[in-house]
Amino acid sequence: MKIAFKLAFKNLIGAGLRTWLNVAVLAFCFIVIVFYNGFLNGWQNQGRQDAMDWEYGHGQLLHANYNPYDVFSIQNGHGNLSAEKTEDLSAVLVRQASVYPKGRMNPVLLKGISIDQKVIKLPIKLLAQSDVEFPVLIGKRMAETLKVKAGDQVLLRWRDKNGTYDAANITVEAIFESKVATIDNGQIWLGLDKLREMTGLTNEASYFIAHEAYQPTAIAGWEFQALSTLLKDFDAAVQAERIASVIIYSVLLALGLLAVFDTQVLSIFRRQKEIGTYIALGMTRNQVLKIFTIEGSMYSIFGGIAGIILGAPLFFYTLSQGINVGSEIEGMGVQFADVIYPTFGLTLLAGTFVILVFTATLVSFLPARKISKLNPVYALKGRIS
Amino acid sequence: MSEKIIVIENLVKRFPVGEGEFTALSDINLSFEKGEFSGIVGPSGSGKTTLLNIIGSLDSPTEGSCTVMGKRISDLSHKQSAQLRNMHIGFIFQVYNLLPVYTVFENVEFALLLQKRSATARKKAVMEALEWVGLEKMADKKPSKLSGGEGQRVAIARAMVKRPELVLADEPTANLDAKNAHAILQTMKKLNEELKTTFLFSTHDEKVMAYLNRLIHLEDGKVAQDEWVTAKSTR
Numbered sequence A: 001m002k003i004a005f006k007l008a009f010k011n012l013i014g015a016g017l018r019t020w021l022n023v024a025v026l027a028f029c030f031i032v033i034v035f036y037n038g039f040l041n042g043w044q045n046q047g048r049q050d051a052m053d054w055e056y057g058h059g060q061l062l063h064a065n066y067n068p069y070d071v072f073s074i075q076n077g078h079g080n081l082s083a084e085k086t087e088d089l090s091a092v093l094v095r096q097a098s099v100y101p102k103g104r105m106n107p108v109l110l111k112g113i114s115i116d117q118k119v120i121k122l123p124i125k126l127l128a129q130s131d132v133e134f135p136v137l138i139g140k141r142m143a144e145t146l147k148v149k150a151g152d153q154v155l156l157r158w159r160d161k162n163g164t165y166d167a168a169n170i171t172v173e174a175i176f177e178s179k180v181a182t183i184d185n186g187q188i189w190l191g192l193d194k195l196r197e198m199t200g201l202t203n204e205a206s207y208f209i210a211h212e213a214y215q216p217t218a219i220a221g222w223e224f225q226a227l228s229t230l231l232k233d234f235d236a237a238v239q240a241e242r243i244a245s246v247i248i249y250s251v252l253l254a255l256g257l258l259a260v261f262d263t264q265v266l267s268i269f270r271r272q273k274e275i276g277t278y279i280a281l282g283m284t285r286n287q288v289l290k291i292f293t294i295e296g297s298m299y300s301i302f303g304g305i306a307g308i309i310l311g312a313p314l315f316f317y318t319l320s321q322g323i324n325v326g327s328e329i330e331g332m333g334v335q336f337a338d339v340i341y342p343t344f345g346l347t348l349l350a351g352t353f354v355i356l357v358f359t360a361t362l363v364s365f366l367p368a369r370k371i372s373k374l375n376p377v378y379a380l381k382g383r384i385s
Numbered sequence B: 001m002s003e004k005i006i007v008i009e010n011l012v013k014r015f016p017v018g019e020g021e022f023t024a025l026s027d028i029n030l031s032f033e034k035g036e037f038s039g040i041v042g043p044s045g046s047g048k049t050t051l052l053n054i055i056g057s058l059d060s061p062t063e064g065s066c067t068v069m070g071k072r073i074s075d076l077s078h079k080q081s082a083q084l085r086n087m088h089i090g091f092i093f094q095v096y097n098l099l100p101v102y103t104v105f106e107n108v109e110f111a112l113l114l115q116k117r118s119a120t121a122r123k124k125a126v127m128e129a130l131e132w133v134g135l136e137k138m139a140d141k142k143p144s145k146l147s148g149g150e151g152q153r154v155a156i157a158r159a160m161v162k163r164p165e166l167v168l169a170d171e172p173t174a175n176l177d178a179k180n181a182h183a184i185l186q187t188m189k190k191l192n193e194e195l196k197t198t199f200l201f202s203t204h205d206e207k208v209m210a211y212l213n214r215l216i217h218l219e220d221g222k223v224a225q226d227e228w229v230t231a232k233s234t235r
């Protein structure tokens, strides 16, 4: 085995340009696969973290009638829970309402959350310091939709506890920026006490956001959704992207492997005298098979190493600077941060390396087997065509 | 007291050609003793290379038997015939078949690598073999930098480095000028005398024949004449 490695190594170095072309193609495959996977990993980690930080906390306890994807469920989707059951939970009350910026009607969701909550990053505590009469908090997407700035006043209409319309001027106290669109689009945040008072829904909540310490127990009329359940759609979106990317890698890898395969097949013709000589010098078929297979694997080993070396600047740069994907793709329905920091784990690097070497060895083995079975008499005469 | 290194009995070799068969060798009965410096001579197509390939276990007889160092070629497995070539037989070809990516030293070393000899043993043997052929100064050169005569001398060193019992040389002078041809023949003759290595040539070169002790004339795959002659002196 050691001899085979030594000989294969010498043959590759001796072959010059052909070797480096194959290595370059495989290094390119390696870099693209590692880079894109690192990007997807980074996206997934960041997306999950953002969703946790801004929306889901450590899970949510929803009123059985409340469905965040169904506006008609809001009307009756609320209830109250005794204080001992809401330990380590932050209540959110959701109501429907309309705002009239410049006289145009916009349906909105009013979301009330405790002014001093710490479970999500929403800067609702800004409302506590406000000196205006009716401060609210909105996200930058909502601000764009309504075309309002911080300090602007808008007319709000909602139904009070008797179901009759009430109206007031609300003031946009601050505009927050979050990568999570689902706590921003079409929503106006205000203090929980204020919303309860406006709607007469004292002590009521549509759902609760769980703190880390929360221990879910079965509560009749309420349903706990763990973080993994809440992130299911997001994870599925990333997964779909991964599957699409696997197709791209496969094509790319196939091209790289084709180069190796081609070199191997050509060897049957170009190197037949060499092969005949090996056999005349007393090499067994197995040894010839080993040399040629190892040559093929070595392309990928060199390719992987070259990929790590050549890719390192790119990997390190994007690790520290992130990749600016812009906010244009936000409309795709999945959460997308503006800047994604890829994660290149050892598993990713090693895994890609193993795949590369394994596949290259495989595509080298078949032609090498043919090579090892050449009739030495014909090979020495250069008669194989 | 003499020992037979090659015994060929009723050997027939046929090649499939299209629908039928072509008989390249028929009814060959020959034996060679250790230390012979003999040649198979005959016109092109007479079957010289075919016979040498069978003796070298690169090919096998269709009928009859060929026994080399007590081993029947047709009975050997691939591994066994590789072993026979590696340990006991050196090949010298018309085109030198040096491995282009290796240096002269590495080309000569190759067979010893396969024998798994230690690095020091290899180095000693290779340098000695290069001395035999007068190329010790060329050890680090690549074959592409060598002249034809030097290339063939490297091939001789490669065949001889493992001190095989038998060297098969298929038209070793065909690509050499007269001066180089004489030089390598003298080298081989000297090795034959000093190491008692058996040499078997295939040739139609008069210069080669002049050095041989025994000429086996092949015609159309048959032995037409088997004669012992007085060889040209090496001095």
Ligand SMILES: Nc1ncnc2c1ncn2[C@@H]1O[C@H](COP(=O)(O)OP(=O)(O)OP(=O)(O)O)[C@@H](O)[C@H]1O
Binding pocket: B015, B016, B017, B022, B024, B042, B043, B044, B045, B046, B047, B048, B049, B050, B051
């Ligand atoms: N694999 C083969 N298939 C068919 N015919 C073959 C094969 N190998 C050799 N022959 C034929 O067998 C005959 C003897 O071939 P061989 O190569 O042994 O001749 P040779 O004496 O070495 O000739 P040369 O002096 O040209 O090298 C030739 O007619 C050749 O065409």
Ligand SMILES: [Mg+2]
Binding pocket: B048, B049, B050, B170, B202
């Ligand atoms: Mg011939």
